[in-house]
Amino acid sequence: TIGKDSVIAPNLTTCHESSELDIHVYCCPPKNGSDLTVFDFRFPDPSNPLRVRRPTHLLDDNYIAKYNEALTIMKSLPYSDPRSFSRQADLHCLYCTGAYYQQNSRTPLNIHRSWLFFPWHRMMLHFHERILGSLIGDDTFALPFWPWDIPEGMLMPEMYLNSSFFDKERDISHFPPTVVDLDYRCSFSESTCPERGLTPDEQVNANLAFMYNQMVSGAKKTELFMGCHYKAGEEGLCDGPGTIETAPHNTLHRWVGSSLNSPAREDMGVFYSAARDPIFYPHHANIDRLWEVWRGFHMDNDITDPDWLDSFFYFYDEKSQFTRVKIRDVLDITKLRYSFEKVDVPWLNARP
Ligand code: C2O
Structure with missing residues (x-):
């Protein structure tokens, strides 16, 4: 075994059938042909261009066509290829259903539901973005973010209703012009959930006030924002998501997922299938952006606990190299060679 006893890491030989809400799933990588030679993470070359993630409402047709091409190729790769879209989706499934035991x-x-939430998803998106870029030979390619926290982003982005971005397992009553409900109350045990019935303006204002609470007044302490300190072993278990993870993160998963033929509101509404919907990625890019926004307010509050910093996970990079990444590797997005286009955040002045 590698690493200290208190850091979180998967034991790769333990992948097994797992379950979520009594739904049994198997998302382990194929046993044959998976090369498990481990590479340690290395930062992209500092001279690489920055990948600038832009908000979905400001994308131009050229960019959308490029992204569509990359995603179409990714979807056409066979399951045996770890860069394929279905393997990316199952990677999320693996780590969210307990398919691996700890080391x-x-x-x-x-x-x-803990402080692993932000860094793990940042890693997933980073590799996803690098793979998409490499499939079209573009090292400036950046994922877009869906800025559902600002009024311009409070509809399901139009582009995700078309071409390779579409997924039929979604709640069509939430397609535009329905305004997102960032505080959508829809627990994991119910598939049909009440709508608040606000007018579009009322919903936008309710969303802004809600964002103020999740980002500012309710997230003054690091643990409230980041989630509880989950450490290795039985004693380290905790169940306490940060403000943003609970909502809008979870609530929007439920809001996007299908309410019709899917008992658990698949795809987005339940974690094992969430990353099968292409909208998962701009949703998480926005979560990743909000982590940076929050850090901007709390410069001195970065977590320094080595158990967190040294926790590690495995991802395939664009060369299909199986890479071990520590949380400490992903705390500086400039070193990862990406950034977010700045957008104004009116919720900052929306104190209720
Ligand atoms: Cu791992 Cu949005 O979920």
Whole structure:
């Protein structure tokens, strides 16, 4: 085994059938042909261009065509290829259903509902973005973000209703012009959930006030924003998501997912299938952006606990190299060679 006892890491040989809400799933990588030679993470070359993530409402047709091409190629790759879209989706499934045990115990590893949430999803998106770029030979390619926290972004982005971005497993009553409800109350045990019935203006204002609460007044302490300190083994287990993870993160998963033929509001409404919907990625790019926005307000509050910094996970990069990444590797997005286009955040002045 590698690493200290208190850091979180998966034991790769323990991948097994897992479940979420009594739905049994198997998302382990194929046993044959998976090369498990491990590479340690290395930062992209500092002379690489910055990939600038832009908001979905400001994308031009050229960019959308390029992204569509990359995603179409990714979807056409066979399951045996770790860069394929279905393998990317199952990667999320693996880490969110406890398909791996932790390295020194029989405790299932789960990256939701704790301080693992932000860094793990940042890693997933970083590799996803690098793979998409390499499939079209464009090292400036950046994922877009869906800025549902600002009025311009409070509809399901138009582009995700078309071409390779579409997914039929969504709630069509939430297609535009329905304004998103960032505080959508729809627990994991119910598939049909009440709508608030606000007018579009009322909903936008309710969303802004809600964002103020999740980003500012309700997230003054690091733990409130980042989630509880999940550490290795049985004793380290905790179940306490940060403000943004609870909502809008979880609430929008439920809001996007299908309410018709899917008992758990698949695809987006339940974690094992969430990343099968292409909208998962701009949704998480926005979460990733909000982490940076929050850090901007709390410069001195970065977590310094080595158990968190040294926790690690595995991802395939664009060369299909199986890479071990520590949380400390992903805390500086400039070193990862990406950035976010700045947008104004009116919720900052929306104190209720
Ligand atoms: Cu791992 Cu949005 O979920």
